[in-house]
Amino acid sequence: MFKRFIDFIFQKDRFKVVIIVEPGQSIEIPSKTLVLTKKGNAFTWVRYKCPCGCGELISLSLSPVISPYWSMVISQENSKRQKVTITPSVYMRNTKCCSHYFITENKVIWCK
Template identity: 45%
Template sequence: MKKIWSFFKTIWDTFLKRSSQVVYCDDLPEKTKAHTFYIVGLKNLPWLLAFECPCGCGELIQLNLLRESRPQWSIKLNKSKSITVYPSVWRKVGCKSHFWIQESKIKWV
């Protein structure tokens, strides 16, 4: 049932063209907002990407951006400030969501 709700929520968000935003910060805020990607660290040396799980479970996903640590993700920002994340995000606990982030849009696997 949760996956069905997530599917319709994603379609609804896309239909409304709800835009995501990218925010740079020195420290992760205590309270995060939906549809917001937080890049923590320096602009030329970010070390963490954090955002709320797009399935709606409310969990905060934190992805390591440091090359020296594993697992590690990479991000790419384009001129319109949309974000692409490599590789995919696959939660092994909780909701077990698996998705790609391409140009700030969630692509479910």
């Protein structure tokens, strides 16, 4: 119970910010930030730093033309606090940390 309270207070394992950019727009990606690339009406990429803290930049394709690809749902609680869910799980076998997790409403749910 206490651990859940501490995690809630410090928002551990949660993306705090969602930024939407146009293709080709350069942006420095801080920790705990999801950067969504939007071309026209469609989202094409999700980029963020690995939530394990290793610093690896993760890029997930949202386009079925590029394999592998993920699906994304954005629930707009309000315009300032968007919540992102990405499916299926993210398993980065080719990174130094080999993290495996789900992103559900900005929360990172680790696979054991």
